[in-house]
Amino acid sequence: IWLDYSLWLGIYLGIFTFLTFFKDYRHSKNYSIGDNNARVETKIMACVTSFNEDPELVKRTLISVKSAIYNSGDVFLLDDSTDYNISMKLKKFSLSNGVKYIHRVNRSGYKAGAINNALFNYGHNYDLLAIFDADQRPVPDFFERVSHYFNDKIVAFVQVPQSYTEIRSPVAAGAAAQQKPFLHIVMRGRNHISAFSLGSGTVYRIEALLDVGGLEEDTVTEDIATSVLLHEHGWISAYADFFGIWYGEPPTDATAYVKQQGRWSLGGFQLLKPLLKSNLDSGQFTDYLGSYLYWLKSGPIMLTMLIAPIIFLLFRIPFLGINLYMYILLYYPILITTIVIFVYTMRGEAQYNVKSFYLHQCVEMLSFPYVLLSFVNWVTGKKKPFNVTPKGSGRVNLRPVIPQLVICVLEILSVLAGFVWYYSTGDYVLKLAIILNIVWSLYFIVFLAGSIIIAVLSRADVEGEILESWDAA
Known part of the structure; x- marks a missing residue:
């Protein structure tokens, strides 16, 4: 039940953030300095x-x-x-x-x-x-x-x-x-x-x-x-x-980046209480609420999205209470539309390309465990020390990507288990559900693996040496 609820919440948040982003895009067309x-x-x-x-x-x-x-x-x-x-x-x-x-x-x-x-x-x-x-x-x-x-x-x-x-x-x-x-x-x-x-x-x-x-x-x-x-x-x-x-x-390395995101996200979660007490007009309130919901989607909701196909494919536990065909007809057009519109709105940014989009998604995947931790700290009222974002040379530290590594391995095992399940059943609807979950696992694997790779590549450059192999790409 909790997974079902979280997934629906994630879908609604995705729609909300898309609508607010599109609103900002429309307003940005009239921007003047x-x-x-x-x-x-x-x-x-x-x-x-x-x-x-x-x-x-x-x-x-x-x-x-x-x-x-x-x-x-x-x-x-x-x-x-x-x-x-x-x-x-x-x-x-x-x-x-x-x-x-x-x-x-x-x-x-x-x-x-x-x-x-x-x-x-x-x-x-x-x-x-x-x-x-x-x-x-x-x-x-x-x-x-x-x-x-x-x-x-x-x-x-x-x-x-x-x-x-x-x-x-x-x-x-x-x-x-x-x-x-x-x-x-x-x-x-x-x-x-x-x-x-x-x-x-x-x-x-x-x-x-x-x-x-x-x-x-x-x-x-x-x-x-x-x-x-x-x-x-x-x-x-x-x-x-x-x-x-x-x-x-x-932030130059993974450690510095997740510390920064952890601090920003905790502040975003802390915003909810004063926001609910504020006298902002509806437009301002919605904009600020979007900031809170962004972090909610990037932390706890992201976790449920990641583990959902694992639970279904690896443990064969169904969780989403909806007709499969209705889900395909309702959700995927929304997903595709949001991606297309996002790419369209960013087309004018000369320095934002396909590589930028991929890196963007990878660093968000890199930060999600620490956004989740900030959410837990906020809910429990735990005081978190204030840390400045470390500056200067990066260094290799695999600890920040241990959660991504574990989940990535589970996603890969889920894909393998999904193919075994697919060929062992004759139920057409079940086969379709298996394929959909395999696709989701593969989608997450692409960005989980990317987050791990960029964390490893972002090694120390004490002498200011730039990663030549990265620049060449």
Whole structure:
């Protein structure tokens, strides 16, 4: 019964996410970046956040931010590092280069707490607050290209896409491909409706942040939680889809990637409670609900999808209470339609091709056990430590793909058992059901195997050596 219910839920969620994606696609066709010449004079506090990051990486980011802000404000380094040597190097550099250095003894509220600390102490001297992660640097004309949005007095923040430009492994390539539909379709479609902050590359109106009491600190993804607060208080957000942040580094190996996805998904699950209490309009509510349901489908629902053909073929236990012909007539047209429309909407993205689509699906398969774990942590109320996404060189670690390896082996055994069952029965309807489940197992094997392969290929490149065999492909 639970499997039957979960599979139907998965089908309904698939339809819902398809409809919301298509809605965003329609809205994205009318997207406009606005008048870049209508600049408003503002004083900006640009904050770079750091927690035990490589000092040289942070220094390069500070130089980029300082160059971009020019005479329009000040650069702050919000350093929560617990390593004394790192803190001293960053403090010395900041004092020598006109950067305001803030170091906290405790990490209350983590990244959001560090930003709020700076906001409440210094925000009254500025109009806007910009946030940059330690490895994401603005282009020189960044502030010139976003300031005009604040001519509209109800714009709370402007978000720019976080472009990954340091692609050093298959996992990194998959993470970058995964972001393209979201950044170039979904966020464009939600411009001035429900486009939400992505944490880095966000420029806030300080008045708006103070109106909602600062960034949310009771969640591991303060960006989207704060966006909900701002939208329900009547503020709007703008999405500026231009190449504004460069040298963004995606997770390089499987370990880094699943940690990132685990943190993001936990924040997505934590969003449900404040979302249900919010006063958002129906369109905004639906958009944010879609974010929660995306993670639900990527974790627990994905598990049921994977084990369903295993249970049927390997253990010969039927589970779906529906006429087989009705299932074929109803579900497969929907599945095919969603795939075709997705490919159609992405056809304009020159860097998103068949290989990108495959990598996209592989990294989602790579993350599902950890999204599932986040779901369990959310349901049980277990506190999960806040982990920054590891940066720098990747390394081989097969532990993240043990669940995929186990399930992939079971899927292969199920296919073999399915063929044995097929040739041993004379029931035509049963034969059809067996074939359908074999097809599903083969479909999952393709992406499970891919997730394992890219995790193995994304090995350490300490000297910056790029995987030549991967580039050649």
